């Protein structure tokens with residue numbers, strides 16, 4: 001509208017308005033001057049808008065923004081200094097080392113696996129969104145720990161495909177250890193969307209980027225013992241049925257296994273799913289029973305201990321973190337290369353699933369007795385009916401496949417593992433208290 005007006009303004013409204021302009025040259029020059037002024041004016045406005053947009057943008061990344069980012073929390077990533085840190089963290093420092101992108105690196109298993117890989121000289125880059133499902137300060141403490149050993153954790157979400165693409169542009173990762181997930185069996189009733197977001201949409205977002213990467217990485221990822229659901233045949237073997245999940249969490253992990261099949265089949269991605277059995281240990285997850293039992297026993301608070309119908313025992317195949325880490329590293333080391341490139345499959349690729357458990361289930365009430373002895377405090381036991389919101393009565397892993405193919409051999413019993421956990425717990429939280437006081 002204003003442009004039209006200004007154009008109309010150039011035309012004399014009455015004949016003879018510009019009578020004093022004798023020469024057509026003068027007339028043209030005037031017109032030219034006013035057009036130039038307008039052009040300059042609009043250029044400044046345009047430039048101004050670009051600058052405002054650029055400086056308000058959460059990332060200095062010059063790539064076009066993925067529209068899906070709009071729905072995400074914004075993270076700062078990009079720029080030469082950031083890329084330098086990414087490259088340096090992912091640099092392989094040993095002969096035949098691998099370069100691994102570890103998602104969920106500030107998580108419990110992610111921190112331990114990242115540290116172990118770095119210790120052997122592999123290149124490791126972490127990725128984590130530091131969400132507040134549980135106390136983020138514990139995640140920050142794990143991050144500080146990794147930083148000291150040279151592992152950089154990029155802050156971002158696995159649903160941010162622009163970020164993932166950028167990471168693969170900067171580093172040609174040979175492997176991805178995908179541990180980012182929404183964990184926890186009971187929380188799925190409270191926040192079902194978070195499970196779909198992380199365990200399904202996030203997995204697909206990651207696999208989409210991996211399939212197009214050149215070279216494609218081999219992927220090892222965390223499935224869960226919960227996929228066995230209502231299966232009653234023990235010990236659970238990889239051949240058993242997994243089509244009766246008892247929680248949405250389990251259903252999203254099972255969906256992940258099917259999604260893995262699809263990406264392996266269509267794009268030739270090498271994929272290994274690890275079914276973890278109730279992993280525990282130092283730097284663990286505060287939402288897990290052994291962790292909050294410890295906290296509440298020390299506080300003198302009563303702890304809810306679940307019991308199945310007719311006083312039936314509830315038991316878990318608790319697996320110590322160091323054993324899980326060995327299993328993860330073995331899975332990475334035995335993973336074959338993906339066979340596709342640039343999104344196209346060139347031949348059949350490896351597709352595996354393994355149980356990583358301890359093969360010796362322990363009743364939850366025994367776990368509490370061990371904690372009582374280690375903490376030297378009697379627990380206030382509140383025996384409750386096993387809730388019908390996702391819990392299964394027992395888990396028990398058959399690990400012969402992992403033993404055969406990965407050399408997996410768990411060596412820590414619950415008593416020994418909990419001793420290490422309690423030692424860490426006391427020093428971590430007493431240290432924090434001392435620092436605060």
Ligand SMILES: O=C(O)[C@H]1O[C@H](OP(=O)(O)OP(=O)(O)OC[C@H]2O[C@@H](n3ccc(=O)[nH]c3=O)[C@H](O)[C@@H]2O)[C@H](O)[C@@H](O)[C@@H]1O
Pocket residue numbers: 183184185223224225226227276277278279287288289290304305306314315316364391
């Ligand atoms: O192995 C797995 O696949 C899963 O292991 C755990 O799930 P869960 O075994 O239920 O671990 P906890 O929530 O720590 O519960 C451990 C045991 O304590 C029992 N429990 C839990 C909470 C409670 O208040 N009282 C109680 O007796 C549970 O029934 C269970 O038998 C993890 O939380 C999941 O993320 C993981 O995928």
